[in-house]
Amino acid sequence: MHQYGFILGRKFKLSVAELLSVFGEENVEIVSDVFIKSFDKPLKDMRDIQDSLGGVVKICEIFNEAVSFSALEKKILDYFRELSSGKLTFAINVYNLPPKNDNFLKKLLINVKKGLKEHEGKVRFLNKPNRNLKSVVIYEEKLDEKGTDVSVICKNGRYLIAKTVAVQDFKSYSIRDYDRPARDAKSGMLPPKLAQILINLACGANKNCTIYDPFCGSGTILMEGVLMGHKVIGSDISEKAVLDTKTNLEWLKSQFKINENFIVDVFENNAVKTMKNDLKILPDCIVAETFLGPPVTKIPDEATIKNTFNDIEEIVVKAINNFKQFLKIGSKVVLAVPFYIAQRNIFIENLPTHIANSGYKIDNLYECTKRGSLLYDREDQTVGREIFVLKLY
DSSP states (O other): OEEEEEEEOSSHHHHHHHHHHHHOSTTEEEETTEEEEEESSOOOOHHHHHHTOTTEEEEEEEEEEESSHHHHHHHHHHHHHHHOSSOEEEEEEEESOOSSOTTHHHHHHHHHHHHTTTSSSOEEEOOOTTOOOOHHHHHHHTHHHHTOEEEEEEETTEEEEEEEEEEOOHHHHHIIIIISSOOOGGGOOOOHHHHHHHHHHHHTTOSSOEEEETTOTTSHHHHHHHHTTOEEEEEESOHHHHHHHHHHHHHHHHHSOOOGGGEEEEEEOOTTTOOGGGOSSOOSEEEEEOOOOSOOSSOOOHHHHHHHHHHHHHHHHHHHHHHTTTOOTTOEEEEEEEEEOSSSOBOOTTHHHHHHHTTEEEOOOTTOOTTSOEEEOOTTOSEEEEEEEEEEO
């Protein structure tokens, strides 16, 4: 068996749900913020795997283990000695460390550096004592390519030792988010990483889906779908949104190597009125972020919330009923809908009941809410996204 550790991003539950959808639930352990999965064969194309997982910060290959601190130190020393005899820049990260071990990482770093004193060439570690190295530094220093970023995963009194084989390409995400020519803050800006998670929740292990986004906005889901190798169809009730999406997809083609055939169609239409004949090919799944309501800087009054959520609820219910005409039984619809972030979060209260009455089952995601959803939010925002995975039955 070949074991890998997937270091999870900020939204832990969503990251786990994404990985379970892509890799399945067999031979899986979740240790703190690490998703450990065993495979029969070694994984290939690690860069492609990392680039397609929005909720994963880095991927590590577990290659050894130790049962004591001294054994751990020796095995890491042996690994680095075999790796290089010249200049060595390294980092060590520790996950799931038991309480009252504040100096564990600092001691390990210093001892390993001292143990390499006979090393030919300068030896240094990039960690600040007691802190794991940020993924941005790992990426910029290319430690994943050199094999010199080592992670220690504490598990049941043992130490799993892993080398980083891929790390999140933060520059590419930033380019796709901020450098695309058409961005519209008023219609909401879905982060590319979240778009990838939504797509993976819909497509799972299928690497050749046809995805339809009937609320395409400026095209984030379509852009990420194309980059992940899926075929995409998009529509929106707004003429401007359709033009923005087309502009962004043309820009994407010029910036990234993508297959022209992946972009099936983008057209103007109302999601509740789209007919089967409007689609050039039928989708395998639907992935969308609905209208999030008007932009706000603080939580609106009760009457405004009620009116906004009633309007969104009506659109969502009509849309998912309309989707049934061109979806196969068992097809998934992944939706991100708004909620207001408060001491007691405010949701579109009756949406799960309407979903069930429309012939869909809500998949219970990893450690989901009582509504079957998972939440994506930020501390500096008023509006968050509630994510549902629906299955047509």
